[in-house]
Amino acid sequence: MSERTERLYFASDYMEGAHPAIMQRLLETNLEKTVGYGLDPYSESARAKIREACQAPEAMVHFLVGGTQTNATVIDALLKSYQGVVSARTGHINVHEAGAIEFGGHKVLTIAEKDGKVTAEGVEHCLMEYWKDDNHDHMVMPGMVYLSQPTEYGTIYSLSELKEISRVCHENGIYLYVDGARLAYALACQENDVTLPDLARYCDAFYIGGTKCGALFGEAVVFSNPKTVPQFFTIVKQHGALLAKGRMAGIQFDTLFTDGLYDEIGENAIRMANQVRAALRAKGYEQGIENPTNQVFLIVDDATQARLCEQVELAFMERVDDRHVMMRIATSWATTQEDIDRLIALL
């Protein structure tokens, strides 16, 4: 197929396999024999590196396979049977996890959001509404807050926002958990001031996304305080989330946290996304939800959409009005300068 006619793919950030460095490590170690279930030396090494990156020397780190699985398992582990999880209405757990949280017996208590973000005030209001209701013993008790960094819409929480939400949670005796499915892309953008040590410090649990950030699969859950959840290993097993050949996740995270690969992966995606943003502005496109990470939203009329989609695969977000739609361009660790140049030329 000639280069000119080759289709471009910007629909999502998980269309390839893994970063070549990861493939290399998997290949090199392939015939080694190790124990299973994450007790192998590679998983241990990955844990140590993540603890160091998080400046959380006591942290308990577990590797799970995918995002929905991780959310369901961690939320179930943190909540009492009678508690629910507070989330933005647009939160992944509320909309796109096929009821995995409810399958575990817990209600998602939705609160208002703006561009995917909730506020400390919103959380506080939700808690106050619960506690001041005379019938709160007949209601689902909020037991934790779920955020994602970045959010579904690529927006990010600032450190002061995170600290404020953390304060509200802890003053009210509930947990704070951050879904970092695309964390690399938050960490790498210039606007971000929330570091891994900040997450470890202000959250009770969070996960460092692998699947959407360069791994074949895998998410690294971090509990800063290792005593937060006893028997987490068994809970993971009970949720069908325990990988027999656990080292597959360990090797991947060990690689991601060696020589700054996780940072590099994020940086590439941001650099590429920012070129797209600049081009869109220059060409007079209307952008959808403004955000600094690897997802660029643009609002186009139907004719433009049809024209673009002939040559580029984009994600459809929603119909804006009778004649316009919102589309998404996602960049990743795998996006090349050549891809971007070709995309921009088409815009």
Add this chain to the structure above:
Amino acid sequence: MSERTERLYFASDYMEGAHPAIMQRLLETNLEKTVGYGLDPYSESARAKIREACQAPEAMVHFLVGGTQTNATVIDALLKSYQGVVSARTGHINVHEAGAIEFGGHKVLTIAEKDGKVTAEGVEHCLMEYWKDDNHDHMVMPGMVYLSQPTEYGTIYSLSELKEISRVCHENGIYLYVDGARLAYALACQENDVTLPDLARYCDAFYIGGTKCGALFGEAVVFSNPKTVPQFFTIVKQHGALLAKGRMAGIQFDTLFTDGLYDEIGENAIRMANQVRAALRAKGYEQGIENPTNQVFLIVDDATQARLCEQVELAFMERVDDRHVMMRIATSWATTQEDIDRLIALL
């Protein structure tokens, strides 16, 4: 490290990465861009090959990540909310899945077994006990039978046994499901007369194990009748079992079902296990549960155990009496003739 001092590993059949042919394919396809969630061409190709191998052209085939996850998801998908699953007391779902079946709300209804196998009579007795009990409306209704082929103890069901259990299930309007975590090792042994088409014909669902049979991870669930479970995709997602980069499983199974690789993997393990069996007999060892697949059980006194374990990693099964224990030697696709020769020399 000199050969003499290098430790031997026979503790389990999932201590390595993947068969080199699989690694090769993953590497070759690594930078291709495909859609996620198993809708990619590799997964489609793998499904087609599995359907053909099973002579089940209509079959619905899904790829999940691990065994416990697969069992929990399939059992939950097949049962009504008020039904339970009939299993050998020693069944994996009853003992070693951390309550994953009960987490989904279902009781495991245990029946007697011999060397891990149940009988058609045992199943029939269980069903009859239920239906003839005046209080059966207050009891958990048996909704399906769970078998594994091979069983936890390496034993296998003959075709006539499988047919008989299948007949009892279907005459009683309940499902039959077979856990094939180590299916390659059953298919490859000479004593076996149950083929993939037999499984597709006599079971409502079964899975072809990848994790323990040469893949990095992955299990292929086959529902011969695609209408058996509507919305299985959503059920998989709800269980946190849907792989975002679904092609990782697709590529692996596509490779396993190309040029007879799945057969070859099984055959290597059986050839090696049979050499061990012959050596044990020749050297006068007492074997534990006799079986024709890739797990060899031996009963040794404590001194022998201590001596062997200095140089070989074996799995501890159980204490037999004050002075004897049962150990397991597991072979796999990755076991080499050299490993076996060294092991036999040590026995």
Add this chain to the structure above:
Amino acid sequence: MSERTERLYFASDYMEGAHPAIMQRLLETNLEKTVGYGLDPYSESARAKIREACQAPEAMVHFLVGGTQTNATVIDALLKSYQGVVSARTGHINVHEAGAIEFGGHKVLTIAEKDGKVTAEGVEHCLMEYWKDDNHDHMVMPGMVYLSQPTEYGTIYSLSELKEISRVCHENGIYLYVDGARLAYALACQENDVTLPDLARYCDAFYIGGTKCGALFGEAVVFSNPKTVPQFFTIVKQHGALLAKGRMAGIQFDTLFTDGLYDEIGENAIRMANQVRAALRAKGYEQGIENPTNQVFLIVDDATQARLCEQVELAFMERVDDRHVMMRIATSWATTQEDIDRLIALL
């Protein structure tokens, strides 16, 4: 205690025991010996009378103990494991059942409401949003609609509204279920044109409330088509909702459906509520949510609230603004003309 100082109680409609006619029947039959679990002649007779009142000769009728229990059990029985229930945001199942629906594994899919009521358009919109979403296989599938008649706010659905919602449900292959915790009070009000036969005809399941309508406890679930839910008895047992001395519910419903007692109970409450409404209007009070059933909502300033509450127990609904609150006056089968006269004198 002198009449002048005796406190008045209008906080709810379940503050007494049972209608005297029910107590009388329980007493008369107390020493009779019958089989348990609702298989006794009194339960059979009650079922027959309910079937007749509903003009649904084939209907399956079961007696449960309370409302939350009934909702959780029926919803669980009607939904597939991967489905959720569509409800008004203010629906009892969404707010005041402590997560009982999620405990059974199902998401409550909330839609907009006005004064507690949803519309056929609202339901249709929710279904369309689901089906047109490219990712709906990753989402919770709407499997039924939950209404209450009357609603939490005393409002009622008209027959044309019910028919329209029923049409939308059935054209989309989902169930319609009506929570009739206070059904007597809807049936009895002049504005109502939805009869028991209408409910049986247009809903797949509904329940006739006992607890809030004159019984000690008990709710009668009606499935017009007895084949809708196989093994409902076992599902009830599994939910801990099966009454050992089932005839206690049977006798109560048999009495309620003898000589028009259920109608009479509703009528008394409505007559009393309407007198309160007229008096509130005459005295210039602002009413909260206007509705024709047994709950009267009034908005008062703090001073008035304080004054009233010295002598009358009212239910606090919510703070309207800095100086006003919404309170509820609930009448019941047990409200006497004397109570009402005294209340009106105090207003």
Add this chain to the structure above:
Amino acid sequence: MSERTERLYFASDYMEGAHPAIMQRLLETNLEKTVGYGLDPYSESARAKIREACQAPEAMVHFLVGGTQTNATVIDALLKSYQGVVSARTGHINVHEAGAIEFGGHKVLTIAEKDGKVTAEGVEHCLMEYWKDDNHDHMVMPGMVYLSQPTEYGTIYSLSELKEISRVCHENGIYLYVDGARLAYALACQENDVTLPDLARYCDAFYIGGTKCGALFGEAVVFSNPKTVPQFFTIVKQHGALLAKGRMAGIQFDTLFTDGLYDEIGENAIRMANQVRAALRAKGYEQGIENPTNQVFLIVDDATQARLCEQVELAFMERVDDRHVMMRIATSWATTQEDIDRLIALL
């Protein structure tokens, strides 16, 4: 119907309504207005009396409706999500609760029993098997022991047996819970040396049965240490087990614990059962499971069964052999001397 031909009923101990003293109290209080959900003065009074009877002044006492519901709610409240409950294979929760425990996500871990009773050794063995298994992190952790007093077969635990089981539980950090569905009949028999204060002292939770011991319905759960389960009220609501008119249970237990009524109820049943036992012995009948409470088991040939059942309703237990069956005679608070005389005459 003449007395001679009137059928006798000995099939179970819950065939009537309630003890007349309870009916009287319900009638007297019927029109009083109280708050709901067990917060009324009658429930408070009943709680105080039960605390006193148990010599457990701090105990948390809640009233639920039925036995299966109580077991499911208490077990769910006591266990962590990854734990299971240890029970005799014959335990009610394992056999006759339609999977209510598994519905809550927990496995019933069965151990051997004799005549319905387990032993401290049996419990200890089960715990040891778990902890010594190298794979116990992949297994369901025992989190509590479930006993019933009396058992399904009318047998009772002695104080020394209870103390020993309690010791094993608490040394292993797990809970002990006793199902007292028929507790009155254990407390009243001469052989019994386990008092209510003993139960309060040696168990973490137990329930005092109402339904089978003279109430219309109702079971009183006692947690000696009120801090054992936070938010139990909400857990009860979530399980659909919260009675709106909570005082109905309160009044019944208040009456049962006034003037020794609960004792008297038990004593009547035991006195009657013992007369049956003596008559059976005298007439040469073979008794089934020997026990001192209100259930008498007898083994009869088919002809005798047919003859007896013409005039007496007995419960069928099981077929013993080709020609014999085991039947049950249950006495209760309601059994009269005349009933017993007529029964004995028929034997």
